[in-house]
Amino acid sequence: MKYKHLYWWGRKRRYDGERPTGSPRTLKTVSRAFDLVRALEELDGAGVTELSEYLDLSKSVVYNYLSTLRSEKFVVKEGDTYRLSLQFLLVGEYVRYQNTLYRIGKSELEDLAEKTGEFAHLATEQHGLGVNLYKVSGEKAVGSDYQVNKLQRADYLHFSATGKAILAHLPRERVEWIVDRYGLPSKTESTITDREDLFEELETIRERGYSLNDEEEITGLQAIGAPVTNRHGRVLGSISVSGPVRRMKRSEYHEQLIEEVVNTANVIEVNINMEETDDEFPTFS
Amino acid sequence: MKYKHLYWWGRKRRYDGERPTGSPRTLKTVSRAFDLVRALEELDGAGVTELSEYLDLSKSVVYNYLSTLRSEKFVVKEGDTYRLSLQFLLVGEYVRYQNTLYRIGKSELEDLAEKTGEFAHLATEQHGLGVNLYKVSGEKAVGSDYQVNKLQRADYLHFSATGKAILAHLPRERVEWIVDRYGLPSKTESTITDREDLFEELETIRERGYSLNDEEEITGLQAIGAPVTNRHGRVLGSISVSGPVRRMKRSEYHEQLIEEVVNTANVIEVNINMEETDDEFPTFS
DNA sequence: TATAGGTGTTTGTATTTCACAAACCATCGA
DNA sequence: TCGATGGTTTGTGAAATACAAACACCTATA
DSSP states (O other): OOGGGTTTSOSOOOOGGGOOTTSOOOOHHHHHHHHHHHHHHHTTSBOHHHHHHHHTOOHHHHHHHHHHHHHTTSEEEETTEEEEOTHHHHHHHHHHHHOHHHHHHHHHHHHHHHHHOSEEEEEEEETTEEEEEEEEEOSSOSSHHHHHHSOOOOBOSTTSHHHHHHHTTSOHHHHHHHHHHHOOOOSSTTSOOOHHHHHHHHHHHHHHSOEEEESSSSTTEEEEEEEEEOTTSOEEEEEEEEEEHHHHHSHHHHHHHHHHHHHHHHHHHHHHHHHSOSOOOOOOO | OTGGGTTTSOSOOOOGGGOOTTSOOOOHHHHHHHHHHHHHHHTTSBOHHHHHHHHTOOHHHHHHHHHHHHHTTSEEEETTEEEEOTHHHHHHHHHHHHOHHHHHHHHHHHHHHHHHOSEEEEEEEETTEEEEEEEEEOTTOSSHHHHHHSOOOOBOSTTSHHHHHHHTTSOHHHHHHHHHHHOOOOSSTTSOOOHHHHHHHHHHHHHHSOEEEESSSSTTEEEEEEEEEOTTSOEEEEEEEEEEHHHHTSHHHHHHHHHHHHHHHHHHHHHHHHHSOSOOOOOOO
8 A cells, every 4th residue: 555656646745835936826725625635545535533634634624625525526425434526537537538649549459459469558648657548458468357457547657668658759858857756766677777778778769669668567577569649749648568478579479569569559640640630739748 | 519518517606605504614715626627628628818718717816726736737738728637537547446336347247248249337326417437348239439439427317227227226315306406308209207207117127126228318229227236225336238229129138138137237236245244335425 | 020919927915715723513332 | 321533513813815917928910
């Protein structure tokens, strides 16, 4: 349980008191409301007293926040414990559907999983972390139960095939920022933990057009990833297939998989560019 | 687009000024923050000025709210338009995973879709509306593209097989409340729109143990549903399979499907009761 | 190249609204 | 019956927010 929220919610909040001039004012009350949302997630639901101790706020304050969130339908009360409601799921599904990469890429990813029989992922980047937009399990996929049911979290970009494919196509300064912000924590002994090594790897990925995760996240698991960029060269996200190293490494099969992945990424790109006739794609922030 | 949010976000907010004594205080600032979230959903992203007109708030106020939501990572800014972020999806996935019915029922539902080849749904109730927790498309499933990709929304309970199975096992006064609150709008000419008809139907459903949606939501589509209750008799949600009337109505096949659906619901119930050894299940609100 | 009109952003300040503590009210078990 | 442990309500001072107006920036157009 300790690992769960280590890097997830980001660093400690800075309330308005200590705000440097020139940066936007933020509303304490709103921030607290989201502190409560986070707390409810971290505690898997809780009562008023528990939350008031956890957040160091008076009981009545917590009660008022919960009542408000409840009236907004983002929180439900079961007996005396408050929980986050399915409203979050509904809004979440809306947001996902808004995402062009998901909308266009979903069915292609399903085809990819079907064709290869392996496990396929569709990911994008937000706030310097990777978010899985969709996963499909192919016929041969192993550990699929673990992978499908694993809780969906934002995770580091530097140790997954999807993540590295994205990093390779972000502007260098953005990658620098991400590394500064989150570091390069290791998951296995193969994880890239050195900054220069990472930049070399990203260079390689750019040259050959696909990324490889060689047991860098989970021992025994290899993944092949490819970026999806729009016509302006901005990376929208990436896809990957993954499976046990033993199978994935067999050379003909390996080549064939690379082919399939890169090809699928390409098809998605084409379809996206057909939809997005001529909109601008400004940079995220 | 008009239909989209007709009944979704609920009725107009009542701020604290006009609060009847004895009901909890609610925080204006928090409510406004969620007004912004709603607005961003309704407008599919928007700029400061647009939002300030839409919500009748001053530009600077909107700007401050957006800045706060952004610092909480629930909103991103692309160029000059603000959008809801994937954070909602992540929290939503967490909430879904917290749901016992989803956690236990998911794989059983997949089996059901596989066995029958039809389209299968797993749904629950919240705030008097139905929420789909999961959907799987079987081999033979038709219109599956529409159904899978259809935007996930909370919808009325009275015209779906899953919804009616749930209603049939809620306390009468709760059903009364729901009907008072949302009415019985019709989707096709077969939709039940009369209160007494509905209660009779629910009685029938309770007696025979499954529900039927006979082109009440979509012309040409039939669905068979069954409730999932815990050992205390509280309904946790329901499942269904659906397909074209022509196929679904063939009598042997029909019987067989009913059998499969009821059976699956049963298996889920057993598994849930094994997990939830002896917790109380208080009533929602 | 200047200018008008459209953005998003910043600031000062009045005043609304929130935070706190303490009282209150259930429920449960000893 | 009593005490302990929750959640809920209320009055009031202190602090955070809402507003308007000024600002900076961009783009189109004269």
